[in-house]
Amino acid sequence: MAHVLGQNQYGKAETRVVRITRNGHRHEIRDLNVSVALSGDLDDVHLTGSNAHCLPTDTTKNTVYAFAKQYGITSPEAFGIQLARHFVDDTEPIHRARIRVEEYVWDRIATPDNSAKFIGSDEIGHSFVRRGTEVRTSEIVYDGSSVQVISGLKDLIVMNSTNSEFWGYIKDRYTTLQEAYDRILATQVTARWKFGFTGAEGEPEPNWDRSYGQVRRHLLEAFAETYSYSLQQTLFAMGNRVLDNRAEVDEVRLELPNKHHFLVDLEPFGLKNDNEVYYAADRPYGLIEGTVHREGVAPVIPVA
Numbered sequence: 001m002a003h004v005l006g007q008n009q010y011g012k013a014e015t016r017v018v019r020i021t022r023n024g025h026r027h028e029i030r031d032l033n034v035s036v037a038l039s040g041d042l043d044d045v046h047l048t049g050s051n052a053h054c055l056p057t058d059t060t061k062n063t064v065y066a067f068a069k070q071y072g073i074t075s076p077e078a079f080g081i082q083l084a085r086h087f088v089d090d091t092e093p094i095h096r097a098r099i100r101v102e103e104y105v106w107d108r109i110a111t112p113d114n115s116a117k118f119i120g121s122d123e124i125g126h127s128f129v130r131r132g133t134e135v136r137t138s139e140i141v142y143d144g145s146s147v148q149v150i151s152g153l154k155d156l157i158v159m160n161s162t163n164s165e166f167w168g169y170i171k172d173r174y175t176t177l178q179e180a181y182d183r184i185l186a187t188q189v190t191a192r193w194k195f196g197f198t199g200a201e202g203e204p205e206p207n208w209d210r211s212y213g214q215v216r217r218h219l220l221e222a223f224a225e226t227y228s229y230s231l232q233q234t235l236f237a238m239g240n241r242v243l244d245n246r247a248e249v250d251e252v253r254l255e256l257p258n259k260h261h262f263l264v265d266l267e268p269f270g271l272k273n274d275n276e277v278y279y280a281a282d283r284p285y286g287l288i289e290g291t292v293h294r295e296g297v298a299p300v301i302p303v304a
């Protein structure tokens, strides 16, 4: 019986590239993890052993490094778009490129002693600290005619120590959960948001870095400012806040694990626990996921 080759893609995954830009003594760092996935006219590679249409994954890795040198990295999105266009437009058998980029953000270390911050009139800035666990993400797909950009973040851990309740839920014979009128709400945010940008001729690119900073800010502010009756309600508020404030975004997908904090029973020690001492549970965790999108725009961010 004949079997059929289905969807296939290939490329170098997780190329780690760190690009330093040296403006005098003040340096900038972009620290990326780039994964390339190419598809196109590749049947023969799989079916006959001919590699005539195969651009080696090693070459895709080298291209990442060469582009970092030649063009710099102004943002993960701009870098991804440039790579995607190159692979599709310059390599005949390649018809589609998907570039995934993770960025590890480095913040400048502020020093209290300002006098040490200059050499002559040249500002010094070559010391950085990694920003917690948080990772900036983006996925760029180019099929030879249009570009799709989905940006995001993951492992952004946040907590509200009050203004969260959870009650009024279904109670069946298996329900033991006590209603909560003042609980901790903590989560590790994974967010992805899709841009309206399509890469059409003459269409201006969003300011990717500024957009990222603003979306992140709105997610955090909505988390902090929402008086929550469930993590589901907080999820909608966060997505909604981004769409209200960022015209360049038309869809937001959130994955919010409920990082449960359980009150410890201190009665055995003759102590009253007045919402002060918690056990931070590792697993299992509730997992709340959802998409918020503009009316009339069909959502496209895949369910993870």
Ligand SMILES: O=c1[nH]c(=O)c2[nH]c(=O)[nH]c2[nH]1
Binding pocket: 166, 177, 229, 230, 231, 232, 258, 286
């Ligand atoms: O915000 C919550 N949503 C739920 O659906 C849920 N379920 C649960 O046990 N605790 C919570 N908390």
